[in-house]
Amino acid sequence: MTTSPDSTTPRSVLVTGANRGIGRAIAERFVAAGDRVASIDRAPSPSDLVPDGVLPVLGDVCDTASVDAAFTAVEEAHGPVEVLVANAGITRDGLLMRMSDEDFTTVLDTNLTGAFRVVRRASTSMVRRRSGRIVLIASVVGLYGGAGQTNYSASKAGLVGMARSITRELGGRGITANVVAPGFIDTAMTQGLPDDLKTKYLAAIPAGRWGTADDIAQTVEFLASPAAAYITGAVVPVDGGLGMGH
Numbered sequence: 001m002t003t004s005p006d007s008t009t010p011r012s013v014l015v016t017g018a019n020r021g022i023g024r025a026i027a028e029r030f031v032a033a034g035d036r037v038a039s040i041d042r043a044p045s046p047s048d049l050v051p052d053g054v055l056p057v058l059g060d061v062c063d064t065a066s067v068d069a070a071f072t073a074v075e076e077a078h079g080p081v082e083v084l085v086a087n088a089g090i091t092r093d094g095l096l097m098r099m100s101d102e103d104f105t106t107v108l109d110t111n112l113t114g115a116f117r118v119v120r121r122a123s124t125s126m127v128r129r130r131s132g133r134i135v136l137i138a139s140v141v142g143l144y145g146g147a148g149q150t151n152y153s154a155s156k157a158g159l160v161g162m163a164r165s166i167t168r169e170l171g172g173r174g175i176t177a178n179v180v181a182p183g184f185i186d187t188a189m190t191q192g193l194p195d196d197l198k199t200k201y202l203a204a205i206p207a208g209r210w211g212t213a214d215d216i217a218q219t220v221e222f223l224a225s226p227a228a229a230y231i232t233g234a235v236v237p238v239d240g241g242l243g244m245g246h
């Protein structure tokens with residue numbers, strides 16, 4: 001069973017965007033470990049459901065009031081959030097010269113400000129309890145860069161500064177804040193890429209394969225475990241070596 005250093009009971013875990021892909025795999029790992037797991041998603045549909053054992057809560061990370069209401073629902077059901085995984089994210093790729101303000105700000109609002117909104121809301125009870133684990137899902141692209149991904153890359157790089165600032169602000173309160181930087185992972189987000197681009201990306205990955213959602217989930221589970229109590233402000237790459245050195 002997953003426990004925090006000061007808690008032997010199952011924890012209240014919140015994962016944003018757990019109705020598919022990486023978030024889903026993360027939620028499944030915490031459920032398997034015996035934790036009380038909730039997910040914030042915009043609109044889970046019958047074909048796109050959160051995993052068994054996860055409390056699905058409707059919410060939009062782009063809307064502060066919606067985040068607040070979702071947290072209140074999670075707290076009523078599971079107690080204060082002890083482990084927060086800010087996973088919800090989108091892409092709106094496009095070449096710099098043609099990228100609209102809206103494509104830039106929408107990605108920033110979801111990936112970066114969205115993470116800020118949930119971390120801010122979770123931090124109140126974490127500070128009070130002097131305990132908490134925060135994991136932000138960024139991307140190899142945040143530090144490596146990506147042509148056609150000015151918006152996405154900026155949003156993911158911003159998460160690194162955010163985690164490190166949280167670490168400096170709240171590190172003395174028993175709270176850790178880390179970034180996981182996935183490489184290319186086989187999910188809906190990447191399945192739509194053109195085949196020639198996929199072949200090019202694969203050739204650049206030293207491990208010689210795409211990552212799985214569970215590759216990321218295992219790392220998140222570790223960062224939330226007692227074994228990772230002294231790891232904070234870190235950027236943990238899970239990318240088959242794609243971004244090494246960055």
Ligand code: NDP
Pocket residue numbers: 016017018019020021022023040041042043044059060061062087088089090110114137138139140181182183184185186187188189190
């Ligand atoms: P998916 O597109 O499969 O899933 C994204 C999730 O985020 C969905 O559950 C989606 O829910 C949710 N989401 C999006 N916008 C919002 C919002 N405004 N409010 C609440 N939930 C929202 O992506 P992945 O699983 O591939 O990616 C998960 C995370 O990992 C993202 O942050 C992504 O940037 C990152 N990542 C992914 C990589 C990859 O190769 N796949 C590589 C590096 C990083 P909804 O049904 O509402 O759309």
